[in-house]
Amino acid sequence: MSESIKLSILTPERKVFNGEVKELTTENDLGRFEILPGHEYMVTTLTPTVTFFTTVDNKRLRLFTSTGMLxxxxxxxxxxxxxxxxxxxxDLARAEEARKKAEHLLVGKEGAEYRKAELKLRRALARIKVKE
Structure with a gap:
C-alpha cells in the first residue's frame, strides 16, 4: 500500500496546493473526516472549515477552505x-467584522436565509481559527 496520497486543492482562481501528503483532515455536513493512503473511493460536498494536511516531509499545513467538492x-x-x-x-480584522455581521444576520432568519447566514458565520469563524 502506498504511504502517500496525491492532493490537488483548486479554486476557480488558482491552484492552491499540488503534491504528496500523508493525511488530510477536512469537513462536510456530517462532520470532520480524515483521508489516509488507501482510502476507499468517495465523493462528498465540503463545508467552510480549517483543513489540515501533512506533507510527505512532515510539514503540518492548515488553510481555510470554503464550500466545494472532494x-x-x-x-x-x-x-x-x-x-x-x-x-x-x-485579514483577521476583516474576518472578525464578517463574524459580527453574520451573527447579526442570523437573528430572526429561517429556512434558506438562515442557512445562508450560517454559512457566512462558518466562513468567518474558520478564517479566524486559521489565524490562531
Missing part, C-alpha cells in the same frame, strides 16, 4: 472549493 480515487484527492486561504492571506 473526490478520492486511487490515492488521489481532488479538492475543489470556492475559496482557499493560507493563514498569511487572511
Amino acid at each position: 473526490k478520492v480515487n486511487n490515492n488521489e484527492v481532488d479538492f475543489l472549493c470556492e475559496t482557499a486561504e493560507w493563514p498569511e492571506e487572511i
